[in-house]
Amino acid sequence: MIEAPPLLTVKASMKRPTEAQTASFQGVPTGFVVDALYGGGALSQNIGPLGDGRDVHCVAAGPALTADCGAADVLAVFAALKFIQPGDIVVSSFANHSGCAAGGDGLVGMMKNCGAAGFVTDGPMRDYSGMVRVGLPVWCTGITPASPHMSGPGSVGYPIQIGAQEVETGDMIVADQDGVVVVPFERLDEVISNLESIRVSEQTQDARVAAGMRMPEWVEELLESDRVVVRD
Incomplete structure (x- = not known):
């Protein structure tokens, strides 16, 4: 006979980036971070800014605090409120459930407080106008008026699966209008080191396009090489 699990399991110790590491990701576009991860780290594209970012400025970067809720349940994410530190981004796994909301304006209001x-979740949210008034950046899968349960079981602080990525508490979350990227805790310094060269490369490219560049040199060189055949 299988015993009932505890309603909540909370990780006793949780990793956290340094203030300097967190500061290094402020204002960095998600595309730069993906490039610094050699193409990895992005959550699936169905997780996007609340209302496509029309009414809330959805840009944030900070350490992940994870909550594993399971489908249609929000007990763990409410429990996570107790463990939020300033600057955290709460990441809640809702098992990609779309039948009811993974939170609403009351929850995100308390997170902000x-x-x-x-806040990042792989479920939809409710109380859109209230969330706009709160103003906390939120990334989710859509909007629904349907209410969730609060019965558990769930966990806080443990690794979760969300948006085809694994997220652990202490990983860095970088999110903007394009979506959400997770940087594993163990790779923070590597990615920070890569970001400067990527930033310079992107700025150089943007300046050249603004100045009228029509085609990268490498494309023109490829088209003129023996690696390309032109046929009728």
């Missing part, structure tokens, strides 16, 4: 910088 606790100092959270944002």
Whole structure:
């Protein structure tokens, strides 16, 4: 006979980036971070800014605080409120469930009061106008009026699966209008080191396009090489 699991399991110790590491990701576009991860890290494209970012400025970067809720349940994410540190981004796995909301304006309002910088979930949200008034950046899969349960079981602080990525508490979340990227805790310094060269490369490219560039040199060189055949 299988015993019932505890309603909540909370990780006793949670990793956290340094203030300097967190500062290195502020204002960095998600595309730069993906490039610094050699093409990895992006959550699936169905997780996007609340209302496509029309009414809330959805840009944030900060350490992940994870909550594993399971489908149609929000007990764990409410429990996570107790463990938010200023600047955290709460990341809640809702098992990609779309039948009811993974949170609403009351939840995100309390997150903001606790100092959270944002909220990411793989479920829809409710109370759109209320969330706009709160103003906390939110990334989700859509909007629904349907209510969730609050019965557990769930966990706080443990690794979760969300948007085809694994996220652990202490990983860096970088999110903007394009979506959400997770940087594993163990790769923070590597990615920070890569970001400067990527930033310079992107700025150079943008300046050249603004100045009228019509085609990268490498494309023109390829088209003129023996690696390309022109046929009728």
